[in-house]
Amino acid sequence: MSALSRHRALTAIWGSPRGWRGTVSSVNHSDIGRRFILAAFAFFAIGGVLAMLIRAQLATPGSAFVGPEIYNQLFTMHGSIMMFLFAIPMFEGLALYLLPKMLGSRDMAFPRLSAYGWWCYVFGGSILIAALALGVAPDSGWFMYTPLSSKAYTPGINADVWLLGITFVEISAVSAAIEITVSILRLRAPGMRLDRMPLLAWYLLVTALMMVVAFPPLILGSILLEVERAFGWPFFDPLRGGSPLLWQHLFWLFGHPEVYIIFLPAAGVVSTVLPVMARTRILGYGWIVAALLALAFLSFGLWVHHMFTTGIPHMALGFFSAASALVAVPTALQIFAWIGTLWKGRPELKLPMLYLLGFFVIFVLGGLTGVMLAMVPFDWQAHDTHFVVAHLHYVLVGGFVFPMLAGAYYWLPHFTGRARIPLLGEAAFWLILIGFNLTFFLMHLTGLLGMPRRIYTYPSDMGWTWLNLLSSVGSFIMAFGFAMFAVDVALQIFLSRRARRNPWGAHTLEWAMPLPAPAYNFASQPRVADGEPLAADPDLPLRLARGEGYLAEIRHGWRETMAVDVTTGAVDHVIILPGNTRLPIITALATGCFFLALLFGFYWLAPLPLVAVTVLGWRWAWTLGWREEIGPVPIGAGETALTHREAAGAPGWWGSVFLLVADGTLLGSLLFGYAFLWVVAPNWPPPELIAAGLPQGAVAALAALAGTVLTRLAASAGVAGNNAASSRWASLAVGAQAVVIAALLWLGLAELPAPTGHAYAASSWAMIAYGVLHAFIALLCAAFIRARIASGHIRKGRVLETSVAQLFGDYAGLATWLILACVLAPLVLA
Amino acid sequence: MLKWLRLTTTALAVGGCSGPLSTLDTAGSAAASIATLWWAMLAGAAILTVLVMTLLALAFRRRPTPAPGGTRLWIGGLGVAMPSTVLLVLLGFALALGEQTIARKAAGVVVVEASAHQWYWDFRHPGMAGEIVTRDVLHIPAGRPVDLRLEAHDVIHSFWVPRLAGKMDAIPGHVNVIRIDAKEPGRFEGQCAEFCGLGHAGHRFRVVAHDAAGWTAFQRGEQP
Structure with missing residues (x-):
């Protein structure tokens, strides 16, 4: 394949359609x-x-x-x-x-x-x-x-x-x-x-x-x-146990x-x-x-x-x-x-x-x-x-x-x-x-x-x-x-004249491509042996354009790029990226409707776009993947590698980890706020504390533990190829998360004072809401696993989706336990 | 050194640094020590600026061979050791100074309750026959430490009389204490320093520092 025909083929795969269709559907990073x-x-x-x-x-x-x-x-x-x-x-x-x-x-x-x-x-x-x-x-x-x-x-x-x-x-x-x-x-x-x-x-x-x-x-x-x-x-209202300093x-x-x-x-x-x-x-x-x-x-x-x-x-x-x-x-x-x-x-x-x-x-x-x-x-x-x-x-x-x-x-x-x-x-x-x-x-x-x-x-x-x-x-x-x-x-x-390829004589890889940059960046990906690759190898751009690097071969219209080991940079697997789609703009519009409903005070309308976002999110995950057997694929230089759905530690898993780190920081901030108000805010202790609720708390805690364990069982059975067992465990996990949601709401409604009365009740309710939301997310993850097994997307060796579901299941369990400990603390300490 | 700095301060205050809200035209002990800190820091900052700019300019001079100096000089010496030393000295100095200005128990401290509102200040002074309440004018005796117990009734405000001392926020639901003093009798302007809505710009007050006779008269309830 000549450099020019490779350029055309790659542009067809990585580029966006002209006009407004391209504008609303492009996902290309450039x-x-x-x-x-x-x-x-x-x-x-x-x-x-x-x-x-x-x-x-x-x-x-x-x-x-x-x-x-x-x-x-x-x-x-x-x-x-x-x-x-x-x-x-x-x-x-x-x-x-x-x-x-x-x-x-x-x-x-x-x-x-x-x-x-x-x-x-x-x-x-x-x-x-x-x-x-x-x-x-x-x-x-x-x-x-x-x-x-x-x-x-x-x-x-x-x-x-x-x-x-x-x-x-x-x-x-x-x-x-x-x-x-x-x-x-x-x-x-x-x-x-x-x-x-x-x-x-x-x-x-x-x-x-x-x-x-x-x-x-x-x-x-x-x-x-x-x-x-x-x-x-x-x-934040000091008259009812809040503190302006918490906001600061x-x-x-x-x-x-x-x-x-x-x-x-x-x-x-x-x-x-x-x-x-x-x-x-x-x-x-x-x-x-x-x-x-x-x-x-x-x-x-x-x-x-x-x-x-x-x-x-x-x-x-x-x-x-x-x-x-x-x-x-x-x-x-x-x-x-x-x-x-x-x-x-x-x-x-x-x-x-x-x-x-x-x-x-x-x-x-x-x-x-x-x-x-x-x-x-x-x-x-x-x-x-x-x-x-x-x-x-x-x-x-x-x-x-x-x-x-x-x-x-x-x-x-x-x-x-x-x-x-x-x-x-x-x-x-x-x-x-x-x-x-x-x-x-x-x-x-x-x-x-x-x-x-x-x-x-x-x-x-x-x-x-x-x-x-x-x-x-x-x-x-x-x-x-x-x-x-x-x-x-x-x-x-x-108006200006064309520039040379590397006008500053720089040595980093962004200058190893034609200008302006093509949609696919590199016709083939380099092997890097130096911090300044172009200093060590000035001919590199030419050799990459000729297809002498990784992933020069074009197959199935896939957008392929290499994933490497975090520290050593050794070849790990091949990532197949999703192509142009209108899902992002539609999901953003639905998200925007949610914010607008809140802004204009149409609170009864707000759940509607939330349902839409949930459905779109499901679709977002559903459209990826494939049912066929793939196995290792050639990547050039006589090497082969697995694709990301079959390799451990795919980007989706890493992304979920960092999302949960952010989410955990949010929960940490909420718990900090709860403790801060106890210690610093005026008008404490509150007139009314939680008086009972250990039974509901025990049900929620046990169900949360069951939800975590069942999701893990479903995940490991799915990866092992035991579809029937995996499907059964996933169904049970859905049930367990539903019990968590019901028990948390029951605890709040039956035992907590109204959230408008005092910052204590408001922050307890905020924690309950957080727990319910995360149990619901874990429920969706378990349901997704069940559906993907039924559709044949999850099969022996496909670790990505089950590992992500397991992360969210683990996190929901942990969050529920932490929240229960904080909500029930006044009861236990009293 | 400090004496020299104080003299310079006075000289500069006369020539351009004065003003009703000037932090450099000081009339109270807290404001005076902070102004001294400022002039010392300004001198240090000027020296460091000249050093960095000179090094930067020298990098551009024509030279036959690349200039000497590796990570040891640039990073170990100038990048780490030099700022660490300067900052350590400065931190110690500032911490000691801050300790002096905070409101500690002491003999002869006058306590005034101040409550901030959108957009006025109420001051409750100790009088001979109970509290004396004034609006937007705070009365203090000159030469004596005064503690203000600050409260806010709606949003956050901040009590600030720049010529006497630094500022302290008045926060709904919390009580903050700031110590001020005026060395000589006089009138000093105060300004709310925390954004508090539409009337923030005009949220001002005045401090009247009385001599001993004036203060006694005020406490007896006579209008000054």
């Missing part, structure tokens, strides 16, 4: 990645316009441009858009587009999940923007502190838009996190050991793992607050790691682009990886530095202060590793390097003010002033936007296949750099002179007038710079 990036930039523009309105209002004292009603919406939406609709999706887009290419793979592990995440992001984001256009946007700040955001003080729909819209968008963040993790761990080119991965893959792996555990606390907090607003369950803990438990989740991918771009600009290898690869792991660990131990003024004892603050300062060490390590790399090489002042220099200047200043704010006494003064506004923009614009702009110019030839038009990018750089510093450097002083955040106006005698005017002028200069960047990119896409 398509989805590009869409994420473009949409994130559009949201960035909207957030930027809001920022300009804010600066227009603050330019002069006593301005009558907007009133507090509008201003509160402006700053709330500016923050929310930049965090949730720009920064996170932008990095997701970059990861989706680049990761498979850098890892020598043909797609991500769960292409349909990428598409589902994309649609959730677009639909959720649209809800927020529609609310903004209609003047009912969230207005309680992006941090949504209760009680200001609770029903009594924000009676309108505004807060619901935030809670539901952002949670909808977060589905895409969690699915991206799971997908990125599994793709990096399993979907690499054979031979790419963990320590041969490009550094960006390490950064993205650590980021994705952080997201798996950082987002659930916020999702839980949003659910609890929405339930409080909608049904009056008083989790849940929010910042997410909110601080979030900052590093935004910074790390951008730092990964620095670690990728900077050595290429300096014509050398990065200094201290292993040290940087160690620094990342330290950073990820530490970032979960310093959320309280957002709460230094909430009255937590000073010695406890000292611990979080030390952790906040300590996090500067792994950051400094990276800064000096980068500077050392520049010293080691011969840096050239090309445009990406210019943006990296901007990054250094701004980010170092932001880091230093961060250390200042980590000192408790100084924070007592600077907290909630414009000093913090300056600091966070130095960190986020310096630490995310500038590296991303460097990355944009570095990878644009890859996206477009075209070269840059000279000078426009340089002009944009200077406008952004000067405008940024004029806007935000002065804000340090404005803050020290006492200007608080989130005030819509100020009197003229405070000494802030000139500073604010100059900041506003700077912000408009910066906005011109970004507009110029957008023009530059548009010109490059539509």
